Amino acid sequence: MAGVLELDKPYHNLKGxxxxxxxxxxxxxxKLGMDKSTLSVKLNxxxxxxxxxxxxxxxxxLLGIKMEDF
Structure with a gap:
């Protein structure tokens, strides 16, 4: 379905x-001042x-992208 936000793979683009x-x-x-486990929790x-x-x-x-890209 076009235009539907899929949350089953959160931040999949960001990980890539x-x-x-x-x-x-x-x-x-x-660089964000957080531990890796916190970052992982937020990425997922x-x-x-x-x-x-x-x-x-x-x-x-940090990544040289727009927030909209993830």
């Missing part, structure tokens, strides 16, 4: 972008956890 930039989740977590939206606007903005800047 991180890999394509040659980075590891540890690198990203360190475990129990509804998500990035804050500030974290998403900084993440987009």
């Amino acid at each position: 972008i991180i890999v394509s930039k040659g980075l590891k989740q540890n690198d990203i977590a360190d 939206r475990y129990k509804g956890r998500d990035f804050t606007f500030s974290e998403a903005s900084k993440l987009a800047e």
